[in-house]
Amino acid sequence: MTEILAQDTSRSGPNDGDRVIGHPAWPRLKSAVEEIRPWQSADGSIDFDAEGAPARAVAEAALDRVTEAVEQLSPLLPHDAAYHAALVADLRQWADSGFAVPDFLDSLLAFRPSADRTDGRQHLAVFPMYTQNGNPDRNLEAVVLRMVWPEWLAELERTRYDNPLFCGITFEDFTPGYDTNSAVFFPETIAVREAPERFTWGGIFCDREAARFRRVIDAAVTTLGVDLPEDIRALVADQGRCQQAFVLWDMVHDRTHSHGDLPFDPFMIKQRQPFWMYGLEELRCDLTAFREAVRLEADGFPQGRDVQYAVLFDRMFRFPVTGARERNYDGLGGQLLFAYLHQHDVVRWTDNTLRIDWERAPQVTNQLCAEIEELYRAGIDRPKLVHWFAAYELVSTYLAPHPGSRWAKGPDALDLSQPPRKLVDDVLPDEFPLSMFYEALAKKLKHVIAQTKGITADSAGPTGSEGSAGSAATDRTAA
Template sequence: MPATGDAAVHPLVSDPAWLRLKVAVSELRLLQQKDGSLRDDVDEAGHERARTLVAEVVAGIRGLAPSLPHDAAYLEALVLDFGRWVDGGFGVPDFLDSLNAFAPAQHRVDGLTHLVVFPMYTQNGNPDRMVEAVLLEVIWPDFVAELEAGDYSNRLFLPIRFLDFTAGYDTNSAVLFPETVAMREVPAFTWGGIFADREAARFRRVVAEAADVTRLSLPADAARLVADQQLAERTFVMWDLIHDRTHMHGDLPFDPFMVKQRMPFFLYALEELRCDLTAFRESVKLEAEGHPYARMVQYAVLFDRIFRFSITGSRVRNYDGLGGQLLFAWLHQRGVLHWTDNRLSVDWEAVTEPVLELGRAIEDLYWRSIDRPKASHWLAAYALVSSVVTPHPSSAWARHAAGDLTALPLDGPPKGLTDAVLPDEFPLSMFFEALAKKMKPVIESTAGITGRSDLVAREEGAAA
């Protein structure tokens, strides 16, 4: 295998079986509708074409199977699921059997390749359950295996890297989750994939631009992180490992945040930020023990949260954006982050303790939650966030916090409280409004990015 960042193409990407499969999937997607079935306006000729395309997909799967012996049972089940879909007249697809047979977390070997072909939606990408095809490889360096075998166990965690993909992943999606697949029932999931190469590549592009725009002077090791794709990938794998397991650990509210439920979006902001700040805290500990990537995780959490999360995506219930705003404002108000003379600066020697302090504030909120009614917990969470980030002037929640006890429907079900949260309850500050305008082109340019595509773009830019 070529080293990460090498411009060489993986042999499977140029395999004729993959190329034919990818073309067939790309055309098949055009015949599908939101639930994965064929569109209502597809006539008999279209159905016949769909049968031909599925036959080409199946031929591609069988052609690639000898290169993927570790996935033999899954690939055979995949062929059967495609066959049932055709025999059923291309109704709503059901790929539960092949999904159950796919167990990539059982083979976490660095560089191991997988072919993924499912009718699925892609988070932050395509919302419809169309057939997608992805070639990927596992990222599992020895240091990650050692961390996972020790204090950071997570048998479901699967860090991965794009090799090639169809249109649903030519987007901002950086995850491969089994719950996105079309299936008749929801099983117990055994894995969850995160494309660390995409996370690393867009981090590097965005932070490099943001540091230039804000005139932030990066420490030498942080500059190396931004410049080195392999270093950034490994950093994100370590960050993701600790973040992912944190959702299941700690003094959590009784209703786990990972259970689908409708709540004010600022609660999701606090949960995601809690997990990131836990990764930061653990990395501080691991740095003291001499871990080579621990300092890099701390930089990644700070820069990605502040520069990318805060200004990426819609302002409608953007919980990751709010988490980034909260971290920035917290550090600014504690005097370790400065915006002076139109230049951003950070007191690098003093920044660690305030970050840890914010983590402790969220953990204390969680610890107290089991002694509080749900509405009281939500109000306490709002008090924490609004003490740092200014809410919208017309916010009913803000009026309640200021003493107007009639502003919120506290005598009804929790739904009324959630409905009272504005779509953009915590608007961008003037700093982030200005930064967002300057950063919009580079953030939009990261859609579909991978480590290799970023390298190619840089090479083309240098040649020009």
């Protein structure tokens, strides 16, 4: 086991990383896709009457270049042959429809990366899609990715964390929709005529998550004067090691959405709920991954200890200060974790330095996980609105609500004759504002966070090595 656990999966698999992106057809494919994207409407169609639209023949010629490139690249990836054949058919059908709203259901059903998660296996995917935390429009995108599935992870999935649809992946290259903050590849984002009965895969780019983590955490701990133990310092400096931590974290997090005492649809599909409910669900899954990581460390898996640090640091130092404040449920979860640890004396901000009690951190973090799980277990017996208020009470025990909040004033301040989904309108966009600590930290880290847009493993060096954290390192008093 020791030999397996020591593997660096940052570029695992056959030494063929350039066989697709180094082929002359790949830049031609990218160029054709990037030519088409600006012509598309938000729904993926092309309106040839719109200002700046090309002649239909020009669009057809560009699409022909896409299909030709796919056909040239497909023999390099025989495991994707059926998908690429369906893809070419969907591309041609889109042109035949006059470039109406695209429908790539047939090629989506043929794309099955989870069927064989061989470590290092490459895939070339082309779809009209939006990218979460990236481009909201269903533009044509192309991405070359590589599977991350080392034997130690495959064994854990087989024996402890069954998740047959999960795909840990890394970027090889991509079109502009992924030159963003998106770190996921989900079938739900693809333009289809109807949703399939069930989705068969879901991918998370652990290289982008690791690179983003390293860049932001390096700046945060410098800004806050955190005294890192040597093993954590080594983690932040090692892209391959961080990727191993994130692929394990993601696999356990993903399966947790459908495990445990769940008083509602875990993915909350077609449900309208206050955003703190989403925040608690994402935090529950992360804290479950943390708890499992503690057990894995005890069982001799070094990635278990790394996952604990990754969860704590990403949740406390990156999530709360990333993105807009409007219904930022991931930010809320990070705020809650920090406040809980602070109010239980695990973290202390004293003399412009953040101190962490490393010995008590696992125990207290698991304690918060238990509180959320008890909320869920009790929620099975509650009406929806009562459950929402119970969740609000849990969050507001540790985080101060906005002083203008109606929800903070209790049920008497709301019109309870309305259905629960209507009462969501009374939730403020920033129901739990940032603390003074986080307001100051956000100002210190905003430039570093902006630099993580489109980041990959190849551009993942900690900020200090590239000079981008210099201002953070020189003055910690404002935080």
